[in-house]
Amino acid sequence: MHELSPPPDDPKAVCPINTLMSVLSGPWTLYLLWVLSTKGPQRFGELRRQINGISTKVLTERLRMLEAEGIAYRDYKPTIPPEVTYGLTARGGELMEILDQLASLANRWYGEAPSNEGDRQRG
């Protein structure tokens, strides 16, 4: 039985999987999740450097969204300068398991399978 329920009233209305998908949809989000997942918890600046090309605006938006969904956590230490660390929550871990399946599927479909190679020299 499929669990992709149709919208109650408004076709685009709040539907669990739509909510989840819209969180994952935007540019950078998957890459951000991948970084958090494989490289572990990191500070804002580190994330920005690893995700080369992302703007602080979008990085902040994505992190806030992931935090709001309980996928990532935010650890704020009000030192000077402040130290803010982000990482995946248990939910984030659950999600990554499924995303890995999706990635695995995508790799099979599209041929490229860097699964056991990690990142390239260019990364």
Next chain:
Amino acid sequence: MHELSPPPDDPKAVCPINTLMSVLSGPWTLYLLWVLSTKGPQRFGELRRQINGISTKVLTERLRMLEAEGIAYRDYKPTIPPEVTYGLTARGGELMEILDQLASLANRWYGEAPSNEGDRQRG
């Protein structure tokens, strides 16, 4: 081992899972997949009626995209009037299995679990 590989050169460059996600991202796409998956192959007009509110433009775009990815097929019969039927391919089936997991996760997270109820009266 996670399979969400980082982009080779351009951070937003072609990456299997990004490609796949961008296909699923837009409005209506998941709902369209859900309809095709649960209600079976259907003609263009039927789809439009079931997905209440979608424009022909977007419906066409989505179907073309799914077709291009091998997720859906298009069966065109040049009768008058023409009869075009869309349905999920084997790939589409594979994809739905994973999306179901995602939906199941989303339902657990967000509480709503219409999994054994199917659609509502409004659907």
Next chain:
DNA sequence: CAGGATCCATATGGATACTG
């Protein structure tokens, strides 16, 4: 360091009208 505020370019969806 970790963002918030602002301005702008662009992509994309919605609505409508038209056609083989």
Next chain:
DNA sequence: CAGTATCCATATGGATCCTG
């Protein structure tokens, strides 16, 4: 019937500048 073509409103990302 199954689209295509067009115009428009809006959302969203990118770049830049500023600050506790």
